[in-house]
Amino acid sequence: MTEGNFVDYIKIYASSGKGGQGSVHLHREKFITKGGPDGGDGGRGGHIILRGDKNMWTLFxxxxxxxxxxxxxxxxxxSRSSGHDAEDIFVDVPLGTIIKDADTNEVILEITEDKKEVVLLEGGKGGLGNWNFRTSTNQTPRYAQPGIDGLDGWFRIELKLLADVGLVGFPNAGKSTLLSVLTSAKPKIADYAFTTLKPNLGIVEHRNHQTFVIADIPGIIEGAADGKGLGHRFLRHIERNSALLFLIPADSDDINKEYDVLLNELKKYNPELLDKERLLAISKTDMLDDELKEEIKLDLPKGVETLFISSVAETGLQELKDKLWKILN
Structure with a gap:
């Protein structure tokens, strides 16, 4: 999937079908001139149904x-014949999709299971035919119900990626390069900030053909939780990751400060994100000798396991995969 084909936000209009009109009919046949009512019911209008599809990764x-x-x-x-029920409209969406009312921003439903079908808008019920209204005092009712109108509205559809591991870091921390080395994903890579503007997914092959999914979340910046940049659109993808891999380059001016800023943005956006398992990887360590590594180790963030890796030299990557697999299992 190319970056341009990844769409994680869309606004749609949906309208369910109106119920059919009930029939006003009196039975007539040869030698029976005053038969009773036999008008049938109207059919149901079509539903708008959302359906989960595990093979989809985008709203493109x-x-x-x-x-x-x-x-x-x-x-x-x-002859009491009912009208036909209209065909339902199915809208296939990736797993991890949430649907919001466009006016109130209220979350209406979520799709997290493959082939799960959820009715977004019910079709209107069909009206009753005059056969239903016969009584001992009114044996030939000449009225029936109209069908009930369908429903309509504008909806926001948002995708929160269902990945096992989310890559968290500032722009240009080396997340896309790491993803390209660990998986067969081919994200856009360049030596400047905000190369990645859409999340990228990749499947990591571990030992014994075991796999897990890792997501390269576009770079977080300070103020992202307050909507700075595209903060909210980036941060929502982290909510469904089982574990978070923080990536900070070895040439950072202050590793502790960068880590604290990243944690703070996650906390401001959703405090529950801090309950997830975390691992810190110091990237671009092919530039360091052993003495510099030991110096950096003396001032690393407390309370989080840390390891040194290099995507270019491909060092420390197997240890990284082992630790992530242990966290996930």
Whole structure:
């Protein structure tokens, strides 16, 4: 998947179908001139249904089709024949999708299971035919119910990636390079900040053909939790990661400060993020000799396990995979 094809936010309009009109009909046949009521019920309008698909990773397919309208139900007819129920409209979405009301921003539902179907908007019920309204005092009712109108509205669909490990770090910390080395993913890589503007996913192959999924979250900046940059759009992808891998380059001016800023942004956005298992990797260590490594070790953040890696020299990567696998299992 190219970065341009990754879409994690879309706004759609959906409208369910109206119920069919109930029938007003009196039974007529040869030699029976005054038969009783036999008008059938109207059919149900079509639902708008969301369906989870584990093979989808983006909302790109909704980028060019944002309006979904279901048909109305069929009208009832004579001989107590019911109208046909309209076909439902299915909207396939990736796992990890949340749907919000566009006006109130209220979360309506979430899709986290493959093939799970959730009705977003119910179709209107069909109206009852006049056969339902016969009584001992009114044996030939000449009225029926109209169908109930469908529902409609604008909705925000957002994707929160379902990955085992989320890569957290400032822009240009080496996250994309690490992802490209650990997995077969091919993210855009360059020596300047904000190379990555969309999350990238990759599958890490561990020992004995075991695998786990890692997500390269675009670089967090100070103030991201307050919406600075594209902060909220980046941070929401971290919410469903089982573990967080913090990445700070060895040439950072202050590793402790960078780590504290990253933690603080996560805490401001959602304090529960700090409950996740964390691991700190110092990247770009191919530039260091043993003496410099020992010097850096003396002033590393407390309370988090740390290891030194180099994506370019491919050192420390197996140890990193082992530690992540241990955290996840």
């Amino acid at each position: 397919h909704l980028k060019f089709k944002r309006h979904f309208r279901a048909e109305g139900g069929g009208a009832g007819s004579k």
